[in-house]
Amino acid sequence: MTEAPARKRLTDAAIDAFAERGFHATTTRDISTRAGMSPAALYVHHASKEQLLYEVSSSGHIECLEMIRAAAATSADPVQRLANMQFAFTRYHATHTAGARVVQYEIAALTPEHRREVAGYRRDIERVYHEAITDGVEKGVFDVQDVPGVSLALISMAIDLVRWYQPQGARTPESLGRIHAQMALRSVGVTHEVAPEETPAD
Amino acid sequence: MTEAPARKRLTDAAIDAFAERGFHATTTRDISTRAGMSPAALYVHHASKEQLLYEVSSSGHIECLEMIRAAAATSADPVQRLANMQFAFTRYHATHTAGARVVQYEIAALTPEHRREVAGYRRDIERVYHEAITDGVEKGVFDVQDVPGVSLALISMAIDLVRWYQPQGARTPESLGRIHAQMALRSVGVTHEVAPEETPAD
DNA sequence: GTCTATAAGCAGATAGAC
DNA sequence: GTCTATCTGCTTATAGAC
Known part of the structure; x- marks a missing residue:
């Protein structure tokens, strides 16, 4: 159990600081202090505050995309797949x-260039939902008129909890995942109960 | 059609600036310039940048609370009421x-004191949903195990669209409202279709 | 790779003329 | 009530010693 390298200590500190206070309200001194370093040490490892945000943002987007793709690959049955996806996306x-x-x-x-890059990851995440719901419609088990609209609403349901969720509260990630999974199935017209298969969390 | 008073021009400019760039990235010079004034003019009408945010935030919370209470009062039927609420909340x-x-x-x-005040409005908004869903469960027309959990998810669905919605896009507030209203009814176990009654938008 | 010291610029807010 | 000018402090980022 050795101490994390300085570079990762800084990105970890940046995640916490940006999440708590927002990018613009966070100072580079705040980040370097959280990482146990002097203000100047940050610039040995990262070119700028924006670059630090870009690294946090792009790696986070990629991790989320891989997670939802893994969840979409857990089952060939549209009902079970959507339940697993909404459970995993919410728990994540x-x-x-x-x-x-x-x-x-x-x-x-982010800079315009970096923003364009992460916008691509976001479209990829939406596409995973879109394809999963389309699959269920084509197989005749889902009843959905507006597939993109329902996709976005299911994604919103999960994403918005980062605005208010607090780990010390009464709700666990798994309990929220189960509620959202049931709401997802009902939203696409599946009325019977299907328990989500919980893939191991990282 | 006379020009808006300076005070309102400033709060309107602050809404746009805070929405586009965030509170911390917005400068008082940005706000005063948008309102067509010098940097110092802002302080004639508002004590500080935070006070300006507080006025925008509290009046916005109160407006939203009144809107959802009005929507909840449109029908005594739990099904029609929830459809109307989710339509109105989404369109808003x-x-x-x-x-x-x-x-x-x-x-x-916001300052801690101001934050506590608006937190109260937020709980009031959640309570409107909570009571509407509880009413449907008690009357035997909704099938919901976790009323607060479903309430929060329905609220999230609507709120999260301010993160990505753009008026110039293909979706109208009304089309989103109808999708979300149907998803809300399905989420509480209502399988038949009920069109939301569209109260006039302000 | 870390530090201290500091440069250069911009922020929120105020003073005082008109 | 609006302006110009300015104060004061803090920000990102860099220089150079160790």
Whole structure:
């Protein structure tokens, strides 16, 4: 159990600081102090405050995309797949609140080029939902008129909890995941109960 | 059609600036310039940048609370009421994106006292949903195990669209309202279709 | 790789003329 | 009530010693 390298200590500190106070309200001194370093040490490892945000934001987007793709690959049955996806997507946002808050709310602080890159990851995430719901409609088990509209609403349901969720509260990531999974199935017209298969959380 | 008073020009400019860039990234010079005034003019009408945020945030919270209470009063039938509420709540967030963004995402920038005040309005909004769903459960027309959990998820669905909604896009506030209203009914176990009654938008 | 010291600029807020 | 000018402090980022 050795101490984390300085570079990762800084990105971890940046995640917490950006999540708590927002990018613009966070000072580079705040980040370096949280990482146990002097203000100047930050610039040995990162070119600028925006670059630090970009690293946090892009790696967070990629992690989230891989997570939802893994969840979408857990079952060939549309009903079970959507339940697993909504459970995993919700649990992820409840367990990675700090990182997800930076991912979701600090896009405007990125440079235009960096913003374009992460916008691509976001479209990829929407596409996973879109395809899963389309699959269920085509197989005749889902009843949905507006597939993109329902996709966005299901994604919103999970993402918005990073705005208010607090780990010390009564709700666990798994309990929220089960509620949202049931609401997802009901939203696409599946009336019977299907328990989500809980893939191991990282 | 006379020009708006300086005070309102400033709060309107602050809503746009805070919504576009966030509280901390917005400068008082940005606000006063948008309102067509010099930097010093802002302080004739508002004590500080935080006071300006507080006025925007509290009036926005109160407006939203009154809107959802009005929607909850449109029908005594739990099914029709929930449909009307989710339609109105969604349409409101799509038509008041800028103000709602400040309301939802800039709470951390308020002083602790101001934050406590708006937290009360937020609980009131949740309570309106909570009571509407409880009413449907007690009358035997809704099937919901976790009433607060479903309430929060329905609220999240509408609120999160201020994160991504753009008026120039293809979706109208009304089309989003109808999708969300149907998803709300399905989420509480109502399987038949009920069109939301559209109260006039302000 | 870390530190101290500091440069250069911009922020919120105020003073005082008109 | 609006302006110009300015104060004061804090920000990002860099220089250079160890």
